[in-house]
Amino acid sequence: MHAIEIKNLSKAYKGFKIDNLNLTFPGGFILGLIGENGAGKSTTIKLILDMVHKDSGSISILGQDHKSVSKEDIGVVMEENGLPESFNADEINAVFKNIYSAWNESEYYSYLKKFSLPLNKKIKDFSKGMKMKLYIAVALSHNAKLLIFDEATSGLDPVVRDE
Numbered sequence: 001m002h003a004i005e006i007k008n009l010s011k012a013y014k015g016f017k018i019d020n021l022n023l024t025f026p027g028g029f030i031l032g033l034i035g036e037n038g039a040g041k042s043t044t045i046k047l048i049l050d051m052v053h054k055d056s057g058s059i060s061i062l063g064q065d066h067k068s069v070s071k072e073d074i075g076v077v078m079e080e081n082g083l084p085e086s087f088n089a090d091e092i093n094a095v096f097k098n099i100y101s102a103w104n105e106s107e108y109y110s111y112l113k114k115f116s117l118p119l120n121k122k123i124k125d126f127s128k129g130m131k132m133k134l135y136i137a138v139a140l141s142h143n144a145k146l147l148i149f150d151e152a153t154s155g156l157d158p159v160v161r162d163e
């Protein structure tokens with residue numbers, strides 16, 4: 001079974017299009033989409049996650065249609081993750097332990113400690129790098145079968161990137 005399989009995927013915007021994209025990502029590997037700015041990498045990820053509707057083609061994740069795969073099986077890190085900015089890291093834990101059946105609270109707090117993230121500071125007061133670390137901690141703390149990171153190292157200092 002492939003982690004992700006894309007067949008004849010197309011999406012058109014004014015002045016830009018993805019036309020009949022075919023990709024297969026095997027499971028058990030770390031893979032990356034590499035290309036110039038504006039090449040469609042983030043759009044492809046949003047299509048995979050059904051955040052943007054495709055014009056045509058098919059997308060399967062873990063052997064299922066991308067629209068029906070359980071969101072519990074996917075850990076996602078994007079620059080704009082949509083976490084409530086008025087919450088702190090402790091409150092984020094309280095929310096996600098009620099959303100994900102496989103939420104691992106001790107693992108989450110372990111990542112917060114490893115990333116030196118404060119528990120009681122509001123997310124709106126985090127730096128960009130701190131927000132990305134929090135998003136990574138969330139994505140890694142619910143036993144996802146597939147991790148999708150889009151610009152996940154954006155805003156991280158070089159030492160943290162290496163970790």
